[in-house]
Amino acid sequence: MTMDDNKLTFDKITSDLTHHIRINKGFLVWMGFLTVSLVACLYAYSLQLRTGLGVAGIRDYVTWGLYLANFVFFVAASLIGMLISAVLGLAGMKWITPLTRIAETIAVSFAAVAGLVIVSDMGRPERLAYVFIYGRPQSPILWDVTVIITYFALSLLLLYLPMIADMAILHRKGALPSWLKGTYKCLSLNFTDTPAQNRIINRSIRMLLILLVPMALSIHTVTSWLFAVTSRAGWDSSIFGPYFVSGAFVAGSAAVIIAMFFFRKNYKLQDYITDLHFDNMGKVLVTVSLVYLYFNINEFLVPGYKLQRADAIHLTELFSGKDACMFWIVQIGGLVLPILLLFFRPFRKPLPILVISIAVLIAAWFKRYLIVIPTQEHPFLPIQHVPQNFVVYTPTLVETMITIGPFILVLIIITLISKFFPVIPLHETAVEKGVEDV
Amino acid sequence: MEENNNTHSPNEPEKSKASTRRDFLKNLGLAGVGVATGAAALYSGHIFEAKKEATGESKVLLTQDGRLVSVDSLEIKSHEKTGEDLRESQSREGIPGRRWVMVTDLSRCRNARKCISACQEAHHLRPEQYHMNTLQMQDSPNTAPYNMPKNCQHCDNPPCVAVCPVDATYKRPDGIVLIENDRCIGCRFCMAACPYSARIFNWIEPKDAAKDQGIEYNAELNVPQKLGTISKCLFSADRLREGKLPYCVEACPNSVYYFGDENEDSVTNGTTKETVRLSKLLRDNGGYQLMPELGTKPRVYYLPPKNRLFPFEEAKDATPEKV
Ligand code: SF4
Ligand code: SF4
Numbered sequence: 001m002t003m004d005d006n007k008l009t010f011d012k013i014t015s016d017l018t019h020h021i022r023i024n025k026g027f028l029v030w031m032g033f034l035t036v037s038l039v040a041c042l043y044a045y046s047l048q049l050r051t052g053l054g055v056a057g058i059r060d061y062v063t064w065g066l067y068l069a070n071f072v073f074f075v076a077a078s079l080i081g082m083l084i085s086a087v088l089g090l091a092g093m094k095w096i097t098p099l100t101r102i103a104e105t106i107a108v109s110f111a112a113v114a115g116l117v118i119v120s121d122m123g124r125p126e127r128l129a130y131v132f133i134y135g136r137p138q139s140p141i142l143w144d145v146t147v148i149i150t151y152f153a154l155s156l157l158l159l160y161l162p163m164i165a166d167m168a169i170l171h172r173k174g175a176l177p178s179w180l181k182g183t184y185k186c187l188s189l190n191f192t193d194t195p196a197q198n199r200i201i202n203r204s205i206r207m208l209l210i211l212l213v214p215m216a217l218s219i220h221t222v223t224s225w226l227f228a229v230t231s232r233a234g235w236d237s238s239i240f241g242p243y244f245v246s247g248a249f250v251a252g253s254a255a256v257i258i259a260m261f262f263f264r265k266n267y268k269l270q271d272y273i274t275d276l277h278f279d280n281m282g283k284v285l286v287t288v289s290l291v292y293l294y295f296n297i298n299e300f301l302v303p304g305y306k307l308q309r310a311d312a313i314h315l316t317e318l319f320s321g322k323d324a325c326m327f328w329i330v331q332i333g334g335l336v337l338p339i340l341l342l343f344f345r346p347f348r349k350p351l352p353i354l355v356i357s358i359a360v361l362i363a364a365w366f367k368r369y370l371i372v373i374p375t376q377e378h379p380f381l382p383i384q385h386v387p388q389n390f391v392v393y394t395p396t397l398v399e400t401m402i403t404i405g406p407f408i409l410v411l412i413i414i415t416l417i418s419k420f421f422p423v424i425p426l427h428e429t430a431v432e433k434g435v436e437d438v
Numbered sequence: 439m440e441e442n443n444n445t446h447s448p449n450e451p452e453k454s455k456a457s458t459r460r461d462f463l464k465n466l467g468l469a470g471v472g473v474a475t476g477a478a479a480l481y482s483g484h485i486f487e488a489k490k491e492a493t494g495e496s497k498v499l500l501t502q503d504g505r506l507v508s509v510d511s512l513e514i515k516s517h518e519k520t521g522e523d524l525r526e527s528q529s530r531e532g533i534p535g536r537r538w539v540m541v542t543d544l545s546r547c548r549n550a551r552k553c554i555s556a557c558q559e560a561h562h563l564r565p566e567q568y569h570m571n572t573l574q575m576q577d578s579p580n581t582a583p584y585n586m587p588k589n590c591q592h593c594d595n596p597p598c599v600a601v602c603p604v605d606a607t608y609k610r611p612d613g614i615v616l617i618e619n620d621r622c623i624g625c626r627f628c629m630a631a632c633p634y635s636a637r638i639f640n641w642i643e644p645k646d647a648a649k650d651q652g653i654e655y656n657a658e659l660n661v662p663q664k665l666g667t668i669s670k671c672l673f674s675a676d677r678l679r680e681g682k683l684p685y686c687v688e689a690c691p692n693s694v695y696y697f698g699d700e701n702e703d704s705v706t707n708g709t710t711k712e713t714v715r716l717s718k719l720l721r722d723n724g725g726y727q728l729m730p731e732l733g734t735k736p737r738v739y740y741l742p743p744k745n746r747l748f749p750f751e752e753a754k755d756a757t758p759e760k761v
Contacts, residue, residue, distance in 0.1 A: 051642065051643070052640070052641060052642050052643065052665045052666050053624070053639075053641050053666060054641035054642035054761070058641075059639075059641060059761075060567075060629070060635070060637070060638050060639055060641075061635065063626045063629045063630060063639060064626065064630060121625070121626075122623055122624050122625055122666075123622070123623070123624015123625070123626070123639065123640070123665075123666030123667060124622065124623045124624040124666045124667060127604075127621070127622075127623045127624075128623070130604045130621060130623055131603055131604060131623065133604075134604040134605050134606075134621060135603060135604065136602065136603060136604065136605050138600060138601075139600070139601050139602055139603040139627070140601065140627075141601070141603035141625060141627060142603055145603075226627070226630075227630075229597075229600075229601065229631070230597065230601075230630055230631045230633075231597070231631075231633050231732050232630070232633070376630070379633070379635045380633050380634070380635070380729060381573060381588060381634060381635050381728075382573055382574075382575070383635070384571065384573050384574060384753075385566075385568070385571060385572075385573075385753070385758075386566050386568075386758070387566055387758055387759060387760040387761060388760065389760050389761075390566065
């Protein structure tokens with residue numbers, strides 16, 4: 001740490017961590033840009049609502065396209081809340097404190113938007129309620145709906161509970177508009193930092209963290225089962241659960257690193273999110289990537305060795321056929337290369353690791369594409385007597401916009417949360433640094 | 439579908455050779471128990487008879503799953519439903535006592551595609567929407583190509599039904615897998631799960647959407663088709679209810695299809711109207727199912743393409759325009 005701890009006072013921490021809470025020009029321009037983009041995407045979705053899913057490129061054979069790949073990606077990214085806060089937190093790692101809220105923000109926003117993404121994939125979105133009215137517990141979709149809602153609720157609580165103390169501080173200290181202060185006062189639930197209150201909050205957080213682990217594992221395992229319960233080549237795999245979960249940690253860690261970089265830069269948090277955090281996150285990313293690589297080898301080598309009829313067609317397409325280019329870029333550029341680079345300390349410095357993380361995150365999205373789409377392009381029986389666009393899937397413009405929309409929404413949510421709340425837990429940081437509020 | 443044939447093999451009681459005194463006492467005890475049981479049985483039988491006399495006579499009825507049961511006639515209440523309720527419950531409950539099966543003779547198919555057009559007309563489908571599609575197959579480079587009409591296999595262990603989140607696709611006791619497009623949410627999980635690519639989706643406004651407006655929905659015909667919902671082969675459940683053969687079966691000029699009831703062990707050829715024993719037809723011709731290793735237990739059987747009546751021809755381009 002480069003910081004001179006002696007000079008730290010409670011007021012300095014408070015002002016460092018909250019000075020970004022104000023509406024400035026940059027924020028307005030950024031939000032304006034996001035809003036305009038979102039409106040364009042909503043327009044695309046309104047086209048789909050009016051004329052049906054036919055506006056997308058999906059047809060009878062490739063029936064799940066970008067939307068579903070996107071859904072898997074969103075669920076994957078949301079898993080990071082659990083890795084950072086729950087796994088590393090429960091393991092007693094202290095350095096994660098400034099990153100927990102970033103991870104939880106990412107978890108909450110991706111989980112919330114994942115629910116919307118899946119609605120955009122429905123042929124009859126107005127019948128959404130049927131899932132609850134007529135729901136059949138035998139269907140993995142029901143399991144998915146249940147665990148995603150639960151995970152979202154847990155993550156939201158986990159974002160909120162540690163914030164209660166911060167709200168109280170902000171309400172007391174901040175030089176803020178009165179409406180904002182009023183909101184903080186409401187949200188702080190009259191927290192007065194008594195030991196009893198702190199005990200309740202700490203206990204609840206601990207319980208949430210413990211609950212979060214199985215719930216997070218479930219959401220992505222169940223999502224992987226949407227594929228693994230079918231008998232199709234490429235999906236019919238017994239390691240899909242851990243394969244998806246480890247892949248999710250890769251995507252999520254990359255997302256957190258990217259968010260860390262921009263928060264640190266834009267909100268001037270260099271003293272709190274230090275090079276050490278990037279270094280540590282680099283180690284986390286390389287660890288989860290190695291696990292993911294291991295599952296990748298299992299997933300492709302074993303069926304590739306046997307080459308059963310349907311698997312052979314599927315794997316040939318991936319390794320040397322139509323999808324080979326994307327496949328190898330994703331596997332090497334998004335997995336092997338990042339692992340090799342991140343072994344070296346210089347590449348775990350903020351800027352290099354940002355670049356690597358962006359590559360990893362983009363590759364992670366295309367990996368979901370490769371999991372979802374190619375399998376459907378070679379079903380067991382031949383595809384015949386249908387138009388060419390049934391045989392080869394090509395996403396349409398409208399479909400692409402409806403796919404980009406959720407990303408914009410996530411950015412909006414993350415921006416709003418980070419703009420109006422301290423990005424770094426205020427109360428916790430003060431307690432850890434041993435400075436008390438006087 | 440396997441029936442549990444409870445054939446009683448006569449159980450010859452073994453005769454003991456020399457019964458000792460202890461055995462005798464044991465037998466006596468057994469006999470005592472036997473007498474008591476017998477008396478109880480007689481008594482309950484008596485009560486049963488008495489009750490029967492008091493109420494009416496017992497009737498033998500066939501249940502939906504094909505079992506014969508006897509029911510007291512006074513216990514029988516007529517089960518009446520009308521209008522939409524009737525139609526809905528009918529289409530869920532199926533045709534009592536039947537187990538529909540289809541047999542497709544590949545040696546006779548010349549890809550005339552008459553089944554396809556009859557089907558598409560009946561179900562108001564677009565040209566690229568197939569409930570029934572004839573595929574050009576070749577199992578290995580050294581085996582001869584052949585035509586294979588392929589429809590929904592009406593699996594007895596249907597993966598499509600298993601995954602549907604809202605019970606919009608269901609298996610009926612008479613073997614047919616149907617769709618209720620009033621309920622389908624369009625998630626297409628069933629399409630992903632079906633290994634036979636049997637399901638289609640209404641991606642755009644269905645062909646006759648305007649014409650069909652106001653028609654009451656019939657799940658056994660899946661008409662009107664609805665935007666954003668699933669469709670697939672229904673074994674022409676509406677025709678079966680009228681005692682007729684399915685649209686495709688009747689339309690084939692080359693006597694490819696047999697259709698009938700597994701409970702009766704008979705199937706009728708749609709072209710020649712000849713009725714034959716299902717078990718014999720399958721046994722004599724090496725009948726098989728598509729991908730039985732997947733455990734889906736299809737209700738469609740195929741007869742292998744041997745001694746073919748027509749030479750195989752590459753299909754004329756039957757591919758519809760882009761949609
Ligand atoms: S063939 Fe496909 S659609 Fe038909 S019952 Fe079997 S799994 Fe379902
Ligand atoms: S698309 Fe319709 S029938 Fe198929 S699984 Fe979804 S709700 Fe059920």
